[in-house]
Amino acid sequence: MTVPSGVWEERWHPLREEWIIVAAHRQNRPWIGQTIATTPLRDPVYDPTCYLCPGNARVSGNQNPSYAGVYVFDNDHPCVGPLAPDPVIPPWPNRVQRADGIARVICFSPAHNQTLAEMSADAIADVVQVWQQQTFDLGRRPEVNHVLCFENKGAVVGVSNPHPHGQVYATNFVFKTMETECFAAQKFWHEQHRVLMREIIVAEQQDSRRILYEDEHTIAFVPYFARYAYEVYVVPKRTVAHLYALNSIEAQSLACAISAVTIRYDNLWQMSFPYVMAVHQAPTDGSQVPFFHAFLAFHPPLRRPDLLKYLAGPEIGGGNFLSDTAPEATAAALQAVEPIHYRASEVQ
Numbered sequence: 001m002t003v004p005s006g007v008w009e010e011r012w013h014p015l016r017e018e019w020i021i022v023a024a025h026r027q028n029r030p031w032i033g034q035t036i037a038t039t040p041l042r043d044p045v046y047d048p049t050c051y052l053c054p055g056n057a058r059v060s061g062n063q064n065p066s067y068a069g070v071y072v073f074d075n076d077h078p079c080v081g082p083l084a085p086d087p088v089i090p091p092w093p094n095r096v097q098r099a100d101g102i103a104r105v106i107c108f109s110p111a112h113n114q115t116l117a118e119m120s121a122d123a124i125a126d127v128v129q130v131w132q133q134q135t136f137d138l139g140r141r142p143e144v145n146h147v148l149c150f151e152n153k154g155a156v157v158g159v160s161n162p163h164p165h166g167q168v169y170a171t172n173f174v175f176k177t178m179e180t181e182c183f184a185a186q187k188f189w190h191e192q193h194r195v196l197m198r199e200i201i202v203a204e205q206q207d208s209r210r211i212l213y214e215d216e217h218t219i220a221f222v223p224y225f226a227r228y229a230y231e232v233y234v235v236p237k238r239t240v241a242h243l244y245a246l247n248s249i250e251a252q253s254l255a256c257a258i259s260a261v262t263i264r265y266d267n268l269w270q271m272s273f274p275y276v277m278a279v280h281q282a283p284t285d286g287s288q289v290p291f292f293h294a295f296l297a298f299h300p301p302l303r304r305p306d307l308l309k310y311l312a313g314p315e316i317g318g319g320n321f322l323s324d325t326a327p328e329a330t331a332a333a334l335q336a337v338e339p340i341h342y343r344a345s346e347v348q
């Protein structure tokens with residue numbers, strides 16, 4: 001029997017309080033399955049058929065203004081909203097409530113073909129500022145208990161329109177991930193008298209192998225307990241429960257970190273790198289959460305340029321992730337690429 005090479009162990013995810021199986025010794029096993037075609041052709045800066053481009057009509061009939069920076073509008077197909085009907089009361093133990101809340105779309109840029117990876121840090125800072133404002137404004141509403149800002153990027157995560165945009169869901173419930181993190185951080189606070197994320201930052205700094213970006217106010221790293229191969233956390237160093245508590249210098253630093261991470265993503269395989277990104281913020285229900293440390297999490301679905309991470313038995317059936325790559329190896333791959341976007345010299 002041969003001794004396996006590569007990381008083969010189970011790592012504890014302290015924010016989720018669950019085990020991750022890291023089975024990197026299996027990485028080279030034969031694979032037969034679906035592949036993802038890369039598209040080297042560049043999209044135009046303006047697409048007359050795009051419902052997000054400036055001046056174009058949306059499916060609702062509303063027309064976008066000729067916006068120049070970040071543009072926010074109410075989602076034409078909201079998953080939650082004030083027009084949701086009163087539900088039918090089901091028999092116990094089932095429960096139901098109105099799908100109340102607000103769903104909005106944030107266009108990051110008027111340029112159809114410019115993702116966060118190709119936007120300047122200043123332009124990304126404008127996006128951060130909108131996340132701050134939207135969280136503050138929507139979080140104050142009595143019917144809103146949580147604000148989730150996120151970006152789905154790429155056809156492989158179900159986004160057919162390449163126009164750079166994210167979404168905001170302001171809901172009457174707290175999304176499960178943040179609820180779980182809130183519970184774990186509160187438990188850690190009571191047991192250790194410390195902020196859990198601050199301890200995670202210190203551990204990453206001590207190890208240092210998985211750090212992709214660091215300045216005075218922000219750090220970005222592939223977490224020790226990453227669930228997805230190229231998962232990255234972008235974390236403000238100061239503990240704030242919501243992004244709007246960051247000052248302008250900290251917000252600018254956060255934008256620089258987002259830029260650095262997304263550039264490395266695109267450069268890794270010279271493609272527009274798909275991911276799901278979520279801003280992890282505390283509930284907005286008025287509860288005091290000094291232990292909650294807001295951050296951004298990028299979850300790329302690809303393991304290789306042409307290979308998706310499929311959620312299967314362990315993840316969907318069992319609820320725990322199985323990772324085929326060591327976080328140290330994927331961090332090293334992201335560290336090894338150029339810090340300037342590979343398309344920076346192309347004519348827009």
Ligand SMILES: [Zn+2]
Nearest residue numbers: 050053112163
């Ligand atoms: Zn567009």
